[in-house]
Amino acid sequence: MPAIIEPYRIKVVEPIPLTTREARERSLSRAGYNAFNLRADEVTIDLMSDSGTGAVSVAQESAAALGDESYAGARSFYRFHEVLSDLTGFPHIFPAHQGRAAERILFGALLTPGKITLSNTHFDTTRANVELLHCEARDLPCPEAADLDSHDPFKGNIDLAVLEQTLAGPEGDKVGFVIMTITNNGGAGQPVSMANIEAASALCRKHGVPFLLDAARFAENAWLVTQREPGYEDKTPAEVARAAFRLADGCVASLKKDGISPMGAFLATHDPELASRCELILTATEGFRTYGGLAGHELDRLAQGLREVLEPDYLRSRAAAAAHLAQLANEAGVDVVQPPGIHALYLNAGRLLPHIPPGRFPGHALACQLYLEGGIRCVELGSLYLGTLDENYELVSAAPYELVRLALPRRVYTRSHYEYVAETLATIAKHPESVPGYRMVETTPILRHFNSRMEPVHM
Numbered sequence: 001m002p003a004i005i006e007p008y009r010i011k012v013v014e015p016i017p018l019t020t021r022e023a024r025e026r027s028l029s030r031a032g033y034n035a036f037n038l039r040a041d042e043v044t045i046d047l048m049s050d051s052g053t054g055a056v057s058v059a060q061e062s063a064a065a066l067g068d069e070s071y072a073g074a075r076s077f078y079r080f081h082e083v084l085s086d087l088t089g090f091p092h093i094f095p096a097h098q099g100r101a102a103e104r105i106l107f108g109a110l111l112t113p114g115k116i117t118l119s120n121t122h123f124d125t126t127r128a129n130v131e132l133l134h135c136e137a138r139d140l141p142c143p144e145a146a147d148l149d150s151h152d153p154f155k156g157n158i159d160l161a162v163l164e165q166t167l168a169g170p171e172g173d174k175v176g177f178v179i180m181t182i183t184n185n186g187g188a189g190q191p192v193s194m195a196n197i198e199a200a201s202a203l204c205r206k207h208g209v210p211f212l213l214d215a216a217r218f219a220e221n222a223w224l225v226t227q228r229e230p231g232y233e234d235k236t237p238a239e240v241a242r243a244a245f246r247l248a249d250g251c252v253a254s255l256k257k258d259g260i261s262p263m264g265a266f267l268a269t270h271d272p273e274l275a276s277r278c279e280l281i282l283t284a285t286e287g288f289r290t291y292g293g294l295a296g297h298e299l300d301r302l303a304q305g306l307r308e309v310l311e312p313d314y315l316r317s318r319a320a321a322a323a324h325l326a327q328l329a330n331e332a333g334v335d336v337v338q339p340p341g342i343h344a345l346y347l348n349a350g351r352l353l354p355h356i357p358p359g360r361f362p363g364h365a366l367a368c369q370l371y372l373e374g375g376i377r378c379v380e381l382g383s384l385y386l387g388t389l390d391e392n393y394e395l396v397s398a399a400p401y402e403l404v405r406l407a408l409p410r411r412v413y414t415r416s417h418y419e420y421v422a423e424t425l426a427t428i429a430k431h432p433e434s435v436p437g438y439r440m441v442e443t444t445p446i447l448r449h450f451n452s453r454m455e456p457v458h459m
Contacts, residue, residue, distance in 0.1 A: 017043065033453070091272075093268045116135065438455065
């Protein structure tokens with residue numbers, strides 16, 4: 001089989017900082033051992049997020065030059081709306097400046113205090129927006145997700161048995177909505193099958209509960225469906241994505257991911273009454289309904305990006321890059337959650353650093369060590385993010401797994417960059433016992449991983 005190459009060539013380049021170990025030690029200490037507090041010019045390879053960090057194309061920049069900056073009814077909105085209407089089938093579509101804003105608007109229009117939301121896995125801002133409305137965000141990952149090493153193709157699925165039990169049970173009338181995250185970012189970036197989406201949609205309709213998609217990575221989920229789910233091998237990613245959207249009553253999506261743009265999101269619904277409530281909140285907090293806090297040039301850039309993201313050659317190349325890095329990480333002695341997805345790899349930090357107990361945050365420790373060794377920025381998805389703490393910031397209940405996410409920006413890094421990441425992992429894996437744990441010294445009530453300050457604890 002011929003090598004899979006990037007279906008583009010590089011036209012504009014940006015220098016990256018090449019720093020020393022001594023400088024990185026100073027930077028991380030100043031940042032309170034929290035990579036979110038680092039300056040971008042202190043980072044060599046930035047794998048913190050794939051949100052808004054992709055490289056735009058010449059076609060996107062050309063489209064942006066046509067941006068209409070009219071306050072109301074801009075041509076850019078109608079181009080944006082046309083692409084999304086064709087893709088999703090929703091009649092009521094509103095732009096927003098980013099995904100968490102779209103969540104806040106849609107959730108605020110759907111939820112009242114005391115409600116429950118169900119998901120395969122809520123991600124951080126999704127959970128925060130539910131909890132800020134004094135509701136409970138409850139995750140129902142499928143049983144297969146518990147085995148990090150298995151090659152089950154759809155470990156991002158929701159647990160249909162528990163979903164049905166909850167909807168039919170005594171708490172059924174408290175469920176405000178069910179939201180399916182595709183791909184399942186909080187569930188190690190694993191995809192969701194079309195069969196699972198269809199079955200969950202049918203259960204929600206049976207019980208009269210809105211079924212939503214968190215569709216930030218809809219194209220990557222569609223690609224993995226074409227590669228892994230029987231009956232879809234002859235479908236295009238666009239055909240799969242359209243079918244998925246048409247199973248939902250509404251959706252939110254950050255387009256900083258599969259819109260391949262620095263900014264933007266949308267929310268959509270079939271329900272005209274819900275759309276009216278959302279429009280009122282949108283206008284009061286984001287902007288008029290035809291710009292939603294976005295400039296015209298951003299809407300045009302997104303419209304073009306939504307076309308490009310569904311191109312099979314692009315998705316094939318992106319999946320191959322993720323698989324290549326996963327193989328290199330495994331060869332370096334660091335286990336990756338299997339099978340690798342597309343937008344990120346999830347390193348099994350708990351297995352690599354068994355000398356660090358969950359209360360000293362092994363995932364965070366590995367993330368810090370990647371920065372110290374190689375200037376690589378990434379984030380923990382373990383007990384710092386998901387654990388329960390007491391008033392002294394000590395761990396009460398641990399996360400089920402201690403993971404580190406290496407998020408892969410779209411069209412930004414080459415294979416040699418990823419080989420450098422693997423070499424850094426190999427350096428750490430040679431002497432994992434030398435990696436210190438960390439204790440928390442300052443934090444916030446919600447989204448603590450963004451704001452905590454830490455200090456090393458040598459084990």
